[in-house]
Amino acid sequence: MSLVNYIYLSAILFTIGGATVLLRRNAIIVFMGVELMLNAANLAFVTFARMHGSLEGQVIALFVMVVAAAEVVVGLAIIIMIFRSRRSASIDNVNLLKA
């Protein structure tokens, strides 16, 4: 087996994450789809680091994790805030700006 299989796995996971974001209506699950996409990208970064024999890919993966953690904190706070005011975690109900 070659290392490229990791890249294929990463592509599959990224696609499933994207499908989750497009398909599901629960904001929490949509958010988990975004996390899955970030994880798939991280897997590709770590594999590239091994292919090129340099640690930079791993450093990028670490920084992606930092940004993802910050994103999760703010995003979940927004979900809770919307749930408090609208009693729903569905992304269809967030339509205050609709004319």
Add this chain to the structure above:
Amino acid sequence: MTTPLEIGAGETALFWILGPISVIAALGLLFARKSVHAALSMVIVMLIAGVFYIANDAPFVGIIQIIVYSGAVMMLFLFVVMLVGIDASDSLIETIKGQRVATALVSLGMLVLLTSVIGRVGWGEAVGLAAVNTETGNVTGLAYLVFGRYLWLFEVSALLLIVASVAAMVLAHRTRITPAPNQKQWSDKRFQEGRFPAGLPAPGVYARHNAVDTPALLPDGSISEISVSRVLAARSQVVDPERYAEAPRDIDREIEEGSER
């Protein structure tokens, strides 16, 4: 085109066992009806990703993945699932017509695009991290990069984390506009409205059972709807009290039969 670095038999086995499991778990995230199940399949995907990082000569990133993602981030997700609870958005009924078909088409197109591009790349000879990892050590090498070439990135991400945590506190904070009503005010309110001046009836207390999901029985033997929380009624988790009411009669009958013997 030269072949990339072939990996050993052990890692190949690891990949072909854990890879399909992670794909199945990711599909679980896509199709799970309840958000708790989705979160648990996400935990599986993240744990396996951590194992793959460690297999890819990235032990530090792998451990951080398991601690930060499967530990902290998924805990946060489960916490929010607990706060938000179950609502109608968990259903898989499509509200936009043709959304499911369009999603399937877009995802398939994306997958085909990505795999064809990956297949066409000339990967060249893979180097492997064994040299780098033994020269400085994985953690030391990462530290040289994070605190050296990427120091500014590190500082900016520290700033980002601080701003994000302050933002989360500000967003989740709620100030009461009016003071919370005390017991006397609740009582006055009940009498003003004239409904249930003695408060709502308590849920059913039976000889063999005592739980909030079991409604109380009214004097005529019918079920008191208001004695259970309407949240439980909405989730159809209310238990039928008939069998608990029946149980004492069965016991009485057995005692009577026993005394006749």
